Amino acid sequence: MLSSFNEWLWQHRFWLPPNVTWAELEDRDGRVYPHPQDMLAALPLALVLLAMRLAFERFVGLPLSRWLGVRDQTRRQVKPNATLEKHFLTEGHRPKEPQLSLLAAQCGLTLRQTQRWFRRRRKQDRPQLTKKFCEASLTHVSLQESWLWAPVMCWDNYPNQTLKPSLYWWYLLELAFYLSLLIRLPFDVKRKDFKEQVIHHFVVVILMTFSYSANLLRIGSLVLLLHDSTDYLLEACKMVNYTQYQQVCDALFLIFSLVFFYTRLVLFPTQILYTTYYESLGNRGPFFGYYFFNGLLMLLQLLHVFWSCLILRMLRNFIKKGQMEKDIRSDVEESDSSEEEAAAQEPLQLKNGAARGPRPAPTDGPRSRVAARLTRHTTAT
Template sequence: MATGSGSEPFPPLPGTTTTESVTATRRRTRKASILGDDLKVGDTGSPSLATSIAHIQGAHSKEPLSPLSAKRTSKRRKARTLLRRIKHTCVKHTWVLPAFLLTCFLLGYAANPTESNPLSHFIFLSYKLPADDPSQEYVQYGKGLWDIAFVTFYTVVLSFTREFIMQEMLRPLSRWAGLKSRGKQARYMEQMYTALYFGIMGPCGMWVMSRTPIWYFDVTGMYEGYPHKTHDGAFKFYYLFQAAYWAQQAIVLLLGMEKPRKDFKELVGHHIVSLALIGLSYRFHFTYMGLAVYITHDISDFFLATSKSLNYVDHPITGPYYFLFMCSWIYLRHFLNLKILVSLFNEFKTVGPYVMDWEGGSYKCDLAFWITGGLLGSLQALNLFWLFFIVRIAYRFVRDREASDDRSEDEGSEGEGQEGEKNGNGAAKRK
């Protein structure tokens, strides 16, 4: 749409207008990624408070105080102003509230740093068992309701670390990487944090597995010695810490703090199935099976998150790395998980006791078979759903080598859109 020169007090020179309009047009229609897709697949798309739409809008919606209200000195006005400032700080720096909660917990424990303090159950593992057998290599821990307190506390811990790392470390990194729009910065921060988390927890999971009878994904070891009612400290901490991670992800996701993506229902379903597997496997002593499922998803999520991050910054190795990710996804989430699923029809019934005994803590029976099979089957179906899109993206990349980004108009920040209009300077808009 062209604008007449009479509407501008200082109309642009003809040569300048043409150059700037072409520049603005190119900015709008540039290629946004090497793969030409946002890679909205997998379970690494859960938002954080810092990158949610509510935060992006709320961080800049501070109400300015009028000169008249600023002069009023009533206690009610001061209280409202203070609350407004606190609210603005918590919205702008979303790690402040979880940091405050953690400080309260730690101060409460510091007042009486003993096991008699109930807060110790939130911070440290509970149900430590006496070492009756001198030949026992590791100290064992039992299970109980206080484990829920442990998961709750570390859900807050992970909320703090996620928000703090993303805002104070990854946002500057996203700007340094050349990402201008707030939307792309948000997605880049989310994926980089996910890659950082699983880059640590993946190797930790393999180390924990190496100390168990199921190394390397030995399905027979998952059922030998069942029921597995006790574990060493490293195993229990890893299992419950991972439960806290998935709980934190699910809470923020279900709060609806970002615009739902196309596979939002599948993503929510994946979180529900994952939390059900975590809770039931821990309660009914199928934790060795749960550990294997943890690891296969953690490592594949690391490759998925790093692949997305490379795609956002248009890195030249994005294509080959995406192929590496696709191979890891197929091997970990399908080959190994199908191996675990098939074991339900073989080793699950033949290795170890196959009986329902509530008093003895043995729950390996027909009911457990159907529940476990249903949950693992649902998880496999969701992963196959995402595999279809993963393969389709790879096919389009091989076919087209580079594709235009259909999301450029929707995902640009307000600042970029306004800048494009100003630089266009009234030139005709190209389609």
């Protein structure tokens, strides 16, 4: 059964243009062509890259972050509570007020204590700045070829294009890199676009595997190159942002935004998508691989539009406030004091629907007395 499926899957009509068979892409007379089984080497290489990444984060990234002054915030640990922990892991991290009231009654806590427990529990799972810095300090590989500046040359003598060793190793390293990203996804910093990141990595892995097997290496290399061109700037911008060099971060963010918009919203549709949709056919008719490959590229372009909208929101905030704020994909870091102050300022809703004015902030109690003594001491000195 497995052999039948394998035979069906590798039918040349799925992967190659009409009237082209796998026999034409067999190695002969010193000419080497890509073969699907070549990419199996990416699996062990992905594990090697993963080990190298862990070693880099521990022995290079972490010391570098400390040397540059990146400090983690001190977070209070929550008291163990089996009932609340079970709800946190199975039902959700942000229970509604009726659920909070029920949980508070079950645990013998007040509503405010239950809210504070969930708030601190959420903060425990968030990665520290040093971890984010280590992830951002990784780099990528790039390649240059004569046909990079003329996408139409990607179809010269296609699919009878020989495989260059440099192109093979670049593809292998890129595929191994994205496979290592997929392996690390459950353990990396989770942002609000986590689902989009998962889709992106899967699409890239499928695109690379298909383009290598169908000998679409040239156009696949252009896609990789456009993506890698902004990765350096993005990771550099993150690192500088974590080290609080605000002016450098602002400049890098503006450069990154311009490069991202130009490569993803201008070059990608006008050069990559245009040549794959129109110039790739030549005198050949469309086939399954044509629709499959272009469909994945269109999905990639939709992700480009999504991330462009996020960058535009950051640019809008940058123009309003004069400096770049945190990555809007990251969760907001909650503060105990800020939430209590917000609760004090929040108007009370009465049962008859009328709103009572904001609750006055407490002016008595241990905290306010200590603050008053500190103020008098500072004034006296």
